[in-house]
Amino acid sequence: MFYREAGEFSTSYRDDAQTFPIAFDRRRYYLVLAVGFGVIPFFINDYWANAVLIPFLVWSMAALGLNILTGYCGQVSLGTGGFMAVGAYSCYKLMTAFPGLNIVFCILLAGLITALVGVLFGLPSLRIKGFYLAVATLAAQFFFVWLFNKVPWFYNYSASGQINAPERTLLGVAITGPNADSAVKYLFCLAFVVGFAWIARNLTRGSVGRSWMAIRDMDIAAEIIGIDPYRAKLSAFGVSSFFVGVSGALFFGIYLGAVEVTEAFGINQSFLVLFMIIIGGLGSIFGSFAGAAFMVLMPVLLKNILVGGLDWDTAIATHFEFVIVGGLIIFFLIVEPHGISQLWRIIKEKLRLWPFPHDH
């Protein structure tokens, strides 16, 4: 009743090829944006911003990046944490080396540096495939954590080995540092994520995205029909690392403000992002957001119920979280290998006929 394509006419190719061809979808999308930009900043408080919304946005960005590589191009990577670290540390070095440089450029340049590093570590993907490659990306993960731990130049010789984001402003408003308002931080992250999601969506439905998907589905066949695997794989590594690097920069600069590499960018973060895209849906932009929301909200919820409600020990709640996350991964892989985004698609299919479904 609400969601239907009856009465929707496209009068130009442009109309026909748009991302949301159905008016209901389009209005929902604008509504979400309007609520995100226009309503939430006025009601946000520190707890919601720091425990839920900002981590959700930062992880969405990382999930978008990994989804481009794994979901669209079929190259499994376990090095996401390491690439986030590259983004965070290059952002830090840029912020401290060029205090006059605008924070937006710092973050974008950090993404660019990560993209270059990502292409470098993507080079072996031309020779090795599948989980051989997945294991090879572990090299990036462990190498970067070691590098940022052992070479003091990267953390400006600080005694604690931590990096701290200095205060930077945009249009006179503090974005990073201890004085930044949580609503401002939220809006800044949201703007980045919306912009990059738009780029990701348009890249993946264009010719670049089609070449990635061809490589994912069968690389030899793709090569035979004229897709250059070098360009497709390396561009996927580059674009994906760009996203992941930006998310690392946001994670460090906006969300936490101070990080220590082994704790913030360990192997667990790599798995976390991988779980996000499995649960959310491989090869789906919406899935990246859904997975990030799920993996950010679930621990908060569990903690509130088990520790806050039942008054259990935090350690037990953490163990339960492991059991539930692991169980859910298996459950999703068995029941719905395409994740939450597929469930969403099924709901939309049902809504088309609701409330008068009929059997064929």
Place this chain on the structure above:
Amino acid sequence: MHEQLLFALEVSLNGLMTGVLYSLVALGFVLIFKASGVFNYAQGVMALFAALTLVGFQSGQVPFAHLINAVFGSNIHHFGWHLPVILSILLTLLVMVLLAVVIEKLVLKHLINQEPIVLFMATIGLAYFLEGFGDLMWGSEIKRLDVGIPQGISESIENFTFESLGYGFFIDRLDIVATAVAAVLVISLTVFSQYSRVGRALRAVADDHQAALSVGISLRYIWVVVWSVAGFVALVAGIMWGAKSGVQFSLSLIALKALPVLMLGGFTSIPGAIIGGLIIGVGEKLFEFLMGPLIGGATENWFAYVLALVFLVFRPQGLFGERIIERV
């Protein structure tokens, strides 16, 4: 210079011993991969789980004590008995077999004909599940595992080398035992797969699933057997590593170390797992010895992966892996 050379030799010997321990974990991977094509990421956590269970049985811990206490407000933790080593090892083995049956029933059965990468990710989920489950069951504090393996520096070797070479070698007795155990394990696994009925069925399945099915070998039964054997190997690895560095979460991280071992040796070769383990063990110790002081130390964290990465670029199937042939 002579002293330096001898020291390097000692470092390599110790590396060899560590390599044997890596091989023990890698062996479990190879067994499962050969028989079911599943790349079992959870092998390391299985070793942790086995070691936790062994300690739990031995010291008479009440399973899920923390959970029960949290729910009912009670305060129980121990039954108050101490089981003998052999009995607790047998009981742990039983738990591992049970685990194999449950995994087959709840996970693998439903994922037949899925892509290998999906199965791989399912085992990552399994690893998380088991990790949380093990901690819920036995508690997460670091435990001491003592099954009577001799530990400490072997004095006879030190004395012998001191007399003959003028330089005493430091070798842990535990490492010597581990090497012997690994050798026995590999020989018995080889005998098992060459001469027993089940072993032959295992090899048939590894060769070709469909052909094996068509001559009447039950795939599901074979999978349970393979996961049980892998559980047994995990138990052995868990005992060795647990005795070396205590039973704790970091035990499951050795699984990650076993991955480059596999890539070097090839996923399908048991001798490959052993030789790969030795290469990685010696390589990382020697690299740390030669380069560590120059570039800041702790290179063991990443050396194995980078070595495997560089190696794979030149030989994608590993040292002993089957040649990869791809068709459209």
